[in-house]
Structures are given as structure tokens and as C-alpha cells.
Amino acid sequence: MLSFWCRPLALFVGCGCLLSVAPAAAQIPDPSNSVVPACLNVAPNGTLPVDVHVADESGVPVANASVTLEFTCGNLAACGSESFCCSTFPIRYCESTDGSGNATFNPAMGGHCCGDEACDVSASVHASVPDVAHPNGVRLVCLKTYEHVGSPDGTGDLVVNLEDYVLLEENWVSTTYPCLDLAGCDGFVWFADFYVFSDHFLTQCE
Numbered sequence: 409m410l411s412f413w414c415r416p417l418a419l420f421v422g423c424g425c426l427l428s429v430a431p432a433a434a435q436i437p438d439p440s441n442s443v444v445p446a447c448l449n450v451a452p453n454g455t456l457p458v459d460v461h462v463a464d465e466s467g468v469p470v471a472n473a474s475v476t477l478e479f480t481c482g483n484l485a486a487c488g489s490e491s492f493c494c495s496t497f498p499i500r501y502c503e504s505t506d507g508s509g510n511a512t513f514n515p516a517m518g519g520h521c522c523g524d525e526a527c528d529v530s531a532s533v534h535a536s537v538p539d540v541a542h543p544n545g546v547r548l549v550c551l552k553t554y555e556h557v558g559s560p561d562g563t564g565d566l567v568v569n570l571e572d573y574v575l576l577e578e579n580w581v582s583t584t585y586p587c588l589d590l591a592g593c594d595g596f597v598w599f600a601d602f603y604v605f606s607d608h609f610l611t612q613c614e
């Protein structure tokens with residue numbers, strides 16, 4: 409038989425059990441606490457990874473979130489179509505975050521979106537999670553949109569060759585062509601960008 413002092417504790421524990429069966433609140437991705445690349449660059453051989461970290465408003469990593477990397481600019485080309493989850497245009501890649509809230513994309517692509525196209529947004533990163541409290545049952549959050557997408561394959565023929573080098577040379581030591589700002593995201597085409605270009609010289613889709 410429970411003593412007088414034990415009864416409130418038993419009731420408290422009982423309430424705790426009742427609370428524990430209620431649906432857990434969804435972890436909503438928070439753009440301010442999530443991490444995406446400041447600039448977006450792609451290469452035909454897929455060796456410019458796009459790392460995404462998804463966290464909620466408390467900074468806690470969100471596991472098993474669906475992350476979408478979408479390219480909406482028409483001046484881009486992609487190698488094959490087997491890696492796309494939805495369609496070939498817009499070019500869209502999908503990954504799920506791991507237990508640490510991380511997802512990595514390796515888009516095998518070329519071409520440039522330098523802000524002179526018809527679209528204001530050249531690419532975007534979204535994260536979505538199931539959310540029973542939302543009318544659609546899913547909460548979709550935009551983590552970042554990009555005005556520019558760059559690549560060592562400036563011509564967009566999915567081969568990095570002499571034609572692309574000429575494009576780089578034409579825009580050397582300038583801020584006029586941010587799509588060749590391949591490193592550092594400083595808006596300037598300089599040696600750091602050339603090193604990235606040279607690493608990809610004579611590469612193509614694999």
C-alpha cells in the first residue's frame with residue numbers, strides 16, 4: 409500500500425507516462441542555425457561537394473530530414489539523369505541527413521548561372537521533415553537560395569578544357585564574373601580560383 413507521501417509521486421510518474429505517449433514535437437529546420445555553402449560551385453566529375461548541416465531553432469541537429477538541392481537556371485548541364493530523384497529539369501538532387509544532421513551532395517554538372525539569366529534564383533537548398541501539426545503533414549523550409557552557380561566548366565559542355573581556360577583568362581583578376589569565383593566566395597577571380605580550375609582541368613563526366 410502506498411504511503412501518503414508516495415501517492416503524489418505515483419501520480420506525478422503516472423502523468424509523465426501519459427505525456428510520453430503524446431506525439432513528439434517535430435524538429436523544424438532553422439535556416440539561421442543550419443549551415444550551407446556561401447557560394448555554390450559544381451564540376452562535371454562531381455568533385456566539388458555541397459555540404460549541408462540541418463539544425464533546429466535550438467541548434468540541435470535534425471536527423472533524417474529530406475534535403476533537396478535544386479538548380480533552376482537553364483545555363484547548366486548535368487551528367488546523366490540516374491542520380492536525380494524527381495526530374496531532369498529543374499535539376500534536383502535529394503539526400504537525407506544522417507544522425508548528425510549532415511548531408512553531402514556531389515552534383516556532376518557544368519555550366520554557369522551568373523545572374524544574367526531570366527531567373528532570379530539559380531539554385532536553392534530546402535529541408536523538409538514530417539510535422540503532424542502542419543496542415544500538409546510536412547514542413548518545408550528553404551535554407552538558402554543562390555543567385556549564382558559557378559563551375560570550372562564555364563562553357564557547359566561537361567568537359568573542362570582549353571575553352572574554359574580562355575574564359576577564366578578573360579575574367580582574370582576581376583569581379584565581373586562571379587561564376588569563376590571557385591574558391592573562397594570573395595567575388596574575385598584570383599589564384600585560389602585558378603588552383604580549383606587546374607585541379608579539374610581535362611576532367612569530364614565519369
Ligand SMILES: [Ca+2]
Nearest residue numbers: 561563565567
Ligand atoms: Ca567546357
